[in-house]
Amino acid sequence: MSRRVRVWAARGLAAIAAVALASVLAGFFWQPALLREPAWTPASGPMEFGGGYRLADFLGDPHAQIMTALAFSGGGKGAAAFAHGVLRGLRDIPVPSVTGMPMTLLSQVEYISAVSGGSFAAAHYGLFREASFETFPAFLHADVDAEIRRLYLLPWHWVWLLRGGASDDYMATVYDRLLFHGATYADIARQGAPVVSVNATDLGTGASFPFTQEGFDLICDDLARFPVARAVAASNGLPVLFSPINLKSHRPDCPPVTVPAPPDDGSPDVERRLRYIRAWVARFSDTDQVRYLHLVDGGVADNLALRALLTIVLTSDLHSIPREKIISTRRLLLISVDGEAATGRDLSREARIPGLSVLAATVSGIVIDRYNFDTIVLAEAEMRRLVDRLKAARCRIGPVLAGHPCDDVDGLMVHLDLRDIPDARVRQHLLATPLGLTLPDADIDLLVTWGERVVQAHPAIRRFLAGL
Numbered sequence: 001m002s003r004r005v006r007v008w009a010a011r012g013l014a015a016i017a018a019v020a021l022a023s024v025l026a027g028f029f030w031q032p033a034l035l036r037e038p039a040w041t042p043a044s045g046p047m048e049f050g051g052g053y054r055l056a057d058f059l060g061d062p063h064a065q066i067m068t069a070l071a072f073s074g075g076g077k078g079a080a081a082f083a084h085g086v087l088r089g090l091r092d093i094p095v096p097s098v099t100g101m102p103m104t105l106l107s108q109v110e111y112i113s114a115v116s117g118g119s120f121a122a123a124h125y126g127l128f129r130e131a132s133f134e135t136f137p138a139f140l141h142a143d144v145d146a147e148i149r150r151l152y153l154l155p156w157h158w159v160w161l162l163r164g165g166a167s168d169d170y171m172a173t174v175y176d177r178l179l180f181h182g183a184t185y186a187d188i189a190r191q192g193a194p195v196v197s198v199n200a201t202d203l204g205t206g207a208s209f210p211f212t213q214e215g216f217d218l219i220c221d222d223l224a225r226f227p228v229a230r231a232v233a234a235s236n237g238l239p240v241l242f243s244p245i246n247l248k249s250h251r252p253d254c255p256p257v258t259v260p261a262p263p264d265d266g267s268p269d270v271e272r273r274l275r276y277i278r279a280w281v282a283r284f285s286d287t288d289q290v291r292y293l294h295l296v297d298g299g300v301a302d303n304l305a306l307r308a309l310l311t312i313v314l315t316s317d318l319h320s321i322p323r324e325k326i327i328s329t330r331r332l333l334l335i336s337v338d339g340e341a342a343t344g345r346d347l348s349r350e351a352r353i354p355g356l357s358v359l360a361a362t363v364s365g366i367v368i369d370r371y372n373f374d375t376i377v378l379a380e381a382e383m384r385r386l387v388d389r390l391k392a393a394r395c396r397i398g399p400v401l402a403g404h405p406c407d408d409v410d411g412l413m414v415h416l417d418l419r420d421i422p423d424a425r426v427r428q429h430l431l432a433t434p435l436g437l438t439l440p441d442a443d444i445d446l447l448v449t450w451g452e453r454v455v456q457a458h459p460a461i462r463r464f465l466a467g468l
Contacts, residue, residue, distance in 0.1 A: 052213030053185055053223050055111055055312055058195045059325055063099050065468055066331040069111040070194075071306045072118025074299030075340030076435045079117035081140050081444045082339030085451020086416065087125055088133060093456060096468050105333075105465070109194045113210075113309035115298030118339065119198045119235040123228050124179055126188045126196030139178050140444045144437035147174045148241070168237040168245050168296075169230070176229035185211070185231075186224040199308040200234040200295035203244060205283050208301040208308045209293060211235075218284035219247060219293065220254035234295040244294040252287045280311060304336055304372050306379045313386060326393050327401045330408055331468060334383055335455070336376065338417035339447065341433040380413050387411040412464045420454045 072083040090106035097103045114122035120139065125132045148171075176182060188196060198211045209215055211231040216223040234245035284290055302308055387409050395406040421427040426446060433443055455461065 052216075053189045053195065054213045055195050058189070058193045059110055059321065063097060063324075063328050064095075064103065064108050065097070065328055066095055066105075066108045066333055066465075067329050068105060068109045068333045068335070069113070069309060070109055070122075071304055071309050071334070071336045072112065072114035072122050073305060073336070073338040073340055074116025074118060074297065074303045075338075076117045077120075077140060077144070077437050077439045077444070078341055078430070078433045078435070078447055079339030080120040081439070081447035082418070082451040083114070083118045083121040083337050084125075084132075084136055084140065085448040085453075086335070086337045086455045087121065088448065089452035089455035091133075092452075093461070093465070095465055105461075108333075111195050111197070111309065111312065113197045113199060113305040113312070114235070115199045115208075115302060115305040115308070116236050118305060118337065119232045119298070120175075120179065122196050123188075123198055123232050126191065126194065127180065127183050127228060129191060136179075137444075137448070140448070141441050142178055142438075144174065144178075146438070147171070148437070168233045168242040171236070171242060172227065172230040172233035172245075175232050176227065180227070180229040180232075183228045184224065185226050185228060188228060189224065197305075197308060197312065198228075198231045198235045199298040199302065199305055200231075200237070200245070201298055201301040202284075203294040203296055204290060204292070206301065207280075207283055208298060208311070209284070209295060210308050210311065212312070214312065215284075218251070218281065219249040219290075220251045221247075235298040237296045239296045239300065242296070244296050247293040247295065249284075249287075249290055249292060251285050251290070256285075276311075302375065303340065304338060304375050306336055306375045309334075310379060310382050313382060321393075323397065326390070327397060329390065330404060330410070331464065332383065332386060332390065332409070332411035333461070333464065334379065334411075334413040335461075336379070336413065336415040337451070337455075338372075338415060339451070341418065341431050341435065376413075376415055383411045383413045410464070410467065412460060414458060414460055416451075416454055416458065418450075420458070421450045423450075426450065 073079050087106065090109065091104050093105040095103050095105050095108060112122045112126065121136065124136050124139070128135065195212065199208050200211070201207070202209045211223065211226070213223050230245060237245060298305065391407045391409045394401055394409065397406065399406055418427060418430050421430065430443065430446060430450070433439065
């Protein structure tokens, strides 16, 4: 080996060593900006069931005849695109108003519950409203998978991760840069209705945890200061690939959680709801057992985001809803937007399972599909009960309200998914779309377009609105 070659080799090794040393040092000092949160301060008094970012305090137009809730499923970037398309479709569906002013079905949405991929579309719309229709598509077309590869391939990230850094906290910084730009829940709250509930799964209890003030009451904290990007990262935190978002419960330093006392003339339905509230509260507020929440993908507990929505419905008291809102509301609409592609394949045609990844995806898909079916049945039953509750509340006010009989109340739950796409070629193509945070631009555009078309053309929604 010549002297010149030895010199170049030494210089190369020195350069490599310098880069490695710089990477190690960067890893020791680097951490995502979103980890630097304000210090917690004790509550001045009980926060439970009053005040903050919750449904009862953020109801929309008091003159609207229809109260609408949306539930956005998990399913990666595909679910986000399909949900965004549905939002676009809702703004072009007209609904009548008691004032005679033109309204759209989107303007009548009071609540959006979302998990995993669906939380991107829900949180961005909740924060930016009409502007979301112009800016959110840029995120849909962004290569977010490249950010995941960067997390695991760059050496300074290795050091940071080995020092206890959380991969989901890193992704929170990515989502903040691409979507939320430093926004907290105080920024969403300033937008008014609809309330947006981003939901994660707590590994310790196995339960869905909502990023609403109801959820933060259980850990005695104030949601207003919490970064929106970090809530979305928790809801999207696929186990194994991403580490949990960790929250400390401050419940031991706060007053006990209070549960509304049953009225003297409480019906079996009231007693049932109070039992549900007590069980929900007890699950998270046991100060001996629950000191931290370890939050991962919301789809683990509820991939349709419906059970989290039902928790809010069951824990809400109609007596807290303004009288004029009860008088005007005659229709209740729940739209479940399921943008997840098919998870299985026709294994009955094959002699052997092709691999562990296919086996894992198929098993999880079977569990999700069965659980989703049970969740839909439960939601339909709760819709019927809620209609009865609203009828009773209206008839306590008077026999005729705003020119309509007090019992002129109806409810509808609609489940929209990719199987509703009438074009067989497009339907089969999108059902085979892989789960992930990066999809081809053409597939994103198809999902948005068909989300818009499916909700606009749905016959049950059209009949329901015609009844007004």
